[in-house]
Amino acid sequence: MSKNDSKYISKAVIRRLPRYFRYLRDLLSNDIMRISSKELSERMNVTASQIRQDLNCFGGFGQQGYGYNVKSLYSEISKILGVDKGYKAVIIGVGNLGKALINTPMFEKRGVKLSGLFDVDCDLIGKSFGQLTVMNTDDMETFCRENDISIAILTLPKTEVYDTAIRLASAGVKGFWNFSNAELSLPDYPDVIIENVHLGDSLMALCYEIANA
């Protein structure tokens, strides 16, 4: 999707979608069936105008004089975010962070199916966490190809990230969620999506704010 494409959605809008998703789920769980952009804007601390603009990038989900039906808006946003695709994911590197991710409801809530765990450590291989057993990274390409894995979660040391990602990309993995401090990019696989998580940057932004409060 190019920047000049008529259907182009700006990065800023995309980054806000998951937040709408969360707020709408909250509304649903509180049995609120209907909401206006004004009321939602007050809850989310944004402008009503922004909400309407954002949603209208994808279609007219509301109804004049009424507002938005929470259930159907939630369902639309879920679809936009690919929740219904049922993407399958593997975790590469079952260290502390990898283990922390395994046990969260995060994946299930977002329609992502955690389908495999891999590590190089012989002491870990064969051990089970939740429903899954740690496999040898030697076998990850085969596994990803055979099981149609779309997402690889990289929670392994920085030094291994690039080579690992190349191997997985060649095995058909479409997106990487990279937690290692390395800034991953794969110029040979221009269609592969990379989401680099830099927790350290988030901590530093907090420190900046404290220092300059």
Added chain:
Amino acid sequence: MSKNDSKYISKAVIRRLPRYFRYLRDLLSNDIMRISSKELSERMNVTASQIRQDLNCFGGFGQQGYGYNVKSLYSEISKILGVDKGYKAVIIGVGNLGKALINTPMFEKRGVKLSGLFDVDCDLIGKSFGQLTVMNTDDMETFCRENDISIAILTLPKTEVYDTAIRLASAGVKGFWNFSNAELSLPDYPDVIIENVHLGDSLMALCYEIANA
């Protein structure tokens, strides 16, 4: 610092500072002593103009015809980000994610001193991780007050986050790094800084990109 203050630095700039910090450290570790905005821009994949604009928010760190001295620029940016403040932090909730954070070099690299661990679980209290022993959350206010704790890292269940944060804010904690899925805000403590980390949002943005590639 208000938006109309003459020294106001935009959020966008602040969010980029940690990235400069990382790249400069990398340059330093590769013994690169000098860099122009042009060369740094190519490495970081941004415009040279943006780099010069960003840095000039804080002062004229460069030299015409020469560029920037990597060591001194790194040191300036460190100072801006509060690395030299030596902020002390505690982790509240020693679950998987809490444990994962304890063992990272993240804090040390950024001048933050991890100084205490707290949990409600009797089986965990008294156990050691690295240099630290898990304490009872009942004692966290006293500990934070006595040890001048600036940062609380919230890796505890969503349901406990708000009450815990209120208690800590009243004990002088200045900033919260919140990993629970709750969107924390503390209207009664307007000067307290809150950095909400939403890993799920990051995963969803990745899914969106995969779905719309």
Added chain:
DNA sequence: TAGATTGTTAATCGATTAACAATC
């Protein structure tokens, strides 16, 4: 000095907000 590269102003671009006609 000549060449390089900054600091900074001006121009452009994009994102947010305001306004209001359309319409439920």
Added chain:
DNA sequence: TAGATTGTTAATCGATTAACAATC
């Protein structure tokens, strides 16, 4: 119908990029 609230256009605001004089 009258009231409410959307979808959408226009206005504003802010952030990014371009340009260049200043200067090392």
